[in-house]
Amino acid sequence: MAKELTARRRAILAYLIEHIQELGYPPTIAELGAHFGIASTNGVNDHLVALEKRGYIERSSKARGIRITEKAAVNLYRNHASTVPLVGRVAAGAPILADQNITDHIPVSADIAKRNAYALRVRGDSMIEAGIFDGDLLIVDQERTPRKRDIVVALVEEEEATVKYYFPGSDSVELRPANSSLTPMRYRLDQVQIQGVAISLQRQIK
Template structure:
């Protein structure tokens, strides 16, 4: 038998995983159950784990898996455990290609460093990370020293933030626009002017998928 709060928490985790594939944070669980502190969440999690209803996934930050759900009623026949999707908050090691800097193509930035990134920040496809240099995208909330998480692609749509290689020698992070027969790369800082190039001068090397900031 589960207590009312244990049952509420189990069903909340179940629904959250079913809808998003990501286990809720302790803060979200605390608020959902109207608890006063996260220590209450820890006690409920431990109780559910001891009773075999949930399992903590090793080497994954706050990742939980629901192993089974309680039967709806005592008279109902025993049901097999319900297996739900594994939480999508694994840690992924992305290749870190250095800082975006003038005169440096992405290929030249490739090295042996990597960056640990929560998988929940990434969508489908192959990704890499770049350290942002400068303030040209500050009005998009992209600051010097941030890590841009880039999905590899060679195409872009208007309004997407992309990594563009200019004349096969300069990599830059800008908003992609088509302007007549030209390609316009817009900074997000009023102190800088847009850059215009012929299509053959611009090679798209990825689209911004997420941002990671260390404090």
């Protein structure tokens, strides 16, 4: 998936959203054409078909029957979004935020949303003494550089991700659980990939 949308189609999607926000209803095909200087409704329709095929809009064959999907809203308005994507599994290889990895969107405060963050469901009890329980949602900042004692999401030797305290050494990294029945582990720098620093937590109680 090199480039999901052409510049033209991104522009059309953006105008679609703007129009809905401003007027309260979507534009017609002809109105889109007028705005973009496309004389034939068919020219516009091609773009709409393309946008629909890629899941950015949904159409019903009625007047102004265009709906913006969540995918589009999140993609275009990442900087203004008030949600972060919930990733299903953090594993080696594919980029974390690949579309097929994203299972939901989690509402967060604006300052979190504008960082490059994602959410992750915690599995296991390794951080229980830090108040992080099995099933909790961890909000993770991808861009922040981890510092000593930060809670990080780490990929160890291409395995699936774990959440641990981060203790850097001169030539190695110690990943320390917050659970006295588990032991800290030490790794060479090339064995560990830090996928982000935990900045927030959400829990559904019961």
